Amino acid sequence: MLSKFLLASAATVAALSGLANAQTNITENACASSSEYSRCNRDVADKWSSCVRNCHGNGNCIVNCGCESHQKYINCMAESCWNQVYSCKYQLFVQQYFAICPSAHEPIPFWPPPGNAPNRCSCDLGKVTQTTLSSRNQQIKCMRAVTDKLTADIGNIPDLSKLNDGLNIANRASDCACCGASASISASWDICPHTQPTLAGTDMWGVFFPADLPNLYTSLPNWAWSSCDATLQDTNCKDLGFTDTDKFYKPGDFPNNGTSTLYEVGGTVSAPPSGTVLTWSQASATYTVTATGYDQKAVASQSDYRATATGSDEAFPLQTSDNGAAAVRTGGLGAVVAGILAVAML
Numbered sequence: 001m002l003s004k005f006l007l008a009s010a011a012t013v014a015a016l017s018g019l020a021n022a023q024t025n026i027t028e029n030a031c032a033s034s035s036e037y038s039r040c041n042r043d044v045a046d047k048w049s050s051c052v053r054n055c056h057g058n059g060n061c062i063v064n065c066g067c068e069s070h071q072k073y074i075n076c077m078a079e080s081c082w083n084q085v086y087s088c089k090y091q092l093f094v095q096q097y098f099a100i101c102p103s104a105h106e107p108i109p110f111w112p113p114p115g116n117a118p119n120r121c122s123c124d125l126g127k128v129t130q131t132t133l134s135s136r137n138q139q140i141k142c143m144r145a146v147t148d149k150l151t152a153d154i155g156n157i158p159d160l161s162k163l164n165d166g167l168n169i170a171n172r173a174s175d176c177a178c179c180g181a182s183a184s185i186s187a188s189w190d191i192c193p194h195t196q197p198t199l200a201g202t203d204m205w206g207v208f209f210p211a212d213l214p215n216l217y218t219s220l221p222n223w224a225w226s227s228c229d230a231t232l233q234d235t236n237c238k239d240l241g242f243t244d245t246d247k248f249y250k251p252g253d254f255p256n257n258g259t260s261t262l263y264e265v266g267g268t269v270s271a272p273p274s275g276t277v278l279t280w281s282q283a284s285a286t287y288t289v290t291a292t293g294y295d296q297k298a299v300a301s302q303s304d305y306r307a308t309a310t311g312s313d314e315a316f317p318l319q320t321s322d323n324g325a326a327a328v329r330t331g332g333l334g335a336v337v338a339g340i341l342a343v344a345m346l
Contacts, residue, residue: 026089031081032272033293040076044069067101071282078109078278078289083269085110088121088262095129099207103283106130110273118267122260123192128201131187134244136208139180142240146173178228179237181205182248185225190247194258226251 031037048069055061073093077085084090094111098104112126188200232250242248249255272278272291279288 025093026077026081026084026087028081030084031293032083032291033080036080036292037076040080041073044072044076047072063100063102067097067103067283068285070097070101070104071285071287074109075287075289078272078274078291080292082110082272082274082291082294084119085273086113086117086120086269087264088123088125091121091125095125095201095204098129098133099204105282107280109278109280116266117273118269119264120266122263122265123195123200125192125201125262128187128191129204131191131245132184132201132204132208135180135183135187135242138183138240138242138244139176142176142180142242143173146176174223174231175235175237175240177223178225178231179235179240179242179248181225182228182232182250183237183242183245184208186247186249186254187245189249189255189258190245192258193255194260196259196261197257199262200258229253 028034028038028041048065051065051069052062055065070093074097077090091111091113094108097108112124112130113120115124184205185202188195188197188202192200229250229252232248237248271294274289274291277288277290279286281287
């Protein structure tokens, strides 16, 4: 057991150490105050590494270090790189934060961006992530309703003639599982039809709905996403509480994949979207951040979303080269989350 623990701990520490530089995928030269952003990033990375070392392999402690460090990276953005907070890379970073931090919750600064935000990502990654998270919550609620019914009925089956009641409950559990998975996976095609699905977030389903760990599917040992065609054909997912998406594609009936990479549209952010001071909270921590690197007069003349746009939207490019926006995802959120959970479960 000890060797298994040390191996899992080492894998997790290595994964989190790799993430410690994730925020620097936003090039400091692109930030409103490059020197302050660079200093802030280095400070967070150093403290994260120290925090993990001081955990001495404790899984919950390591996860808490990751949560706090991601929050402080967000503060770095608000302080000195506010002109990039609607970009693809920042939106991917927030997605990563939700993936590795169980206590993460909305609201998150600058996420998701307003629909008309300047320098926004070509794919609304925030909306995709929100749909995945809400689908997971709705699936949990749906499965809980099934479990509650099973518990209530468990003493009310006097003979085998009532066995079909139990089978109906099992079928309803499968309905919950298929609807939740479909809502999450379908979001990438529905929200970002022109974007390559893996860049849009279709692989988040494997992170937020893990099939090989204690989760929503433990009561369905033979369940698999590939078996959901017939279930989704005969099920109205909205009737089961899945109300945050309009599309529930079946495994064998998805639209053609988009071909575009991620890129920014809509001009530039010329003043801090949060104004001069941002206050936000997560778990038990509350942060107050003061923006730097801007003209004070620009702040007073901001629009409703407290930023100004120049230029116009671009038509989506087809078969474009990778602009690096997916770099935060490179390395695999799934591998990081698996490492974290491996430690937490020991």
